[in-house]
Amino acid sequence: MAAGGTDKFSVLLPTYNERENLPLVVWLLVRTFQESGNNFEIIIIDDGSPDGTQEVAEQLEGIYGSDKIIVREVISVLFSSGTAYIHGMKHATGNFIVIMDADLSHHVSLYFIKQKEGNFDIVSGTRYKGNGGVHGWDLKRKLISRGANFITQVLLRPGASDLTGSFRLYRKEVLQKLMEKCVSKGYVFQMEMIVRARQLGYTIGEVPISFVDRVYGESKLGGNEIVSFLKGLLTLFATT
């Protein structure tokens, strides 16, 4: 497929209280796509944020046009990434779906989009290979990250170096198939997608990404997160 040909990228952005980051993320995405000449749309799925995220999203829709920015609000007690993606995909008209966080932790890059030229079913950003990496992490956080990833590799042998990063590109039909099969919640859901994708024989390409710690807002990595990660990992171990 020629670059900028008939491909269209739908970016799904689940948001909760991202009033500060959202305009910046959207601006970066718009600029990146315009530079690459690819057709795109950005679908913002807001979980009833009380900080005015939706209002900012609607302003962006006014600025960039409602064919490029689509705003949806989902108010759900059980809001999770999975719910957001299901809703987002209903409105997606692209044949490639980009999933990322709206908190500016993923360094949006052109390189990422070009990698789909390798004809992969899924392209996954990795912090652990090539010149991928992190910024603003202390030693403890890096150790936990590497340790958790090591355990994951040993137990799941997933064939991808970074399972908990959530900057991914999927072919639309691949994502739809995976969403049917995956049952986990939260970021374990992201891990399950890759594991199941391998089982179904989809090809996964990896691209190094820079994970820059939240510019606005707080990132948490406490005991609770670690425990729930291990529980999720063991569940995947036993069920996939």
Next chain:
Amino acid sequence: MTKLGQWLCGLALLGSAWAALALAPPGLQLPAPLRQALLPLPLYLLVAFGCYSLATVGYRLATFNDCEEAAAELQEHISAARADLRRRGLRF
């Protein structure tokens, strides 16, 4: 088969092989020194795996990239974004 299933099968296979050779009743033809060496093998393997894990995680921790450039670039992008959006009428 699930990963857990694979592990259990693998462990069962290796476990029974080890038990048959190391704990064998005198029926099997393995010389005593060999059997004695085989006996602590599982423990040795566990320790070896532990050392390998520590070394691997340690190495990966030490070589974890710090993206200074990316962070700096991001700050630039943010300034440019804010200026441009303000120009286009976004009320922050």
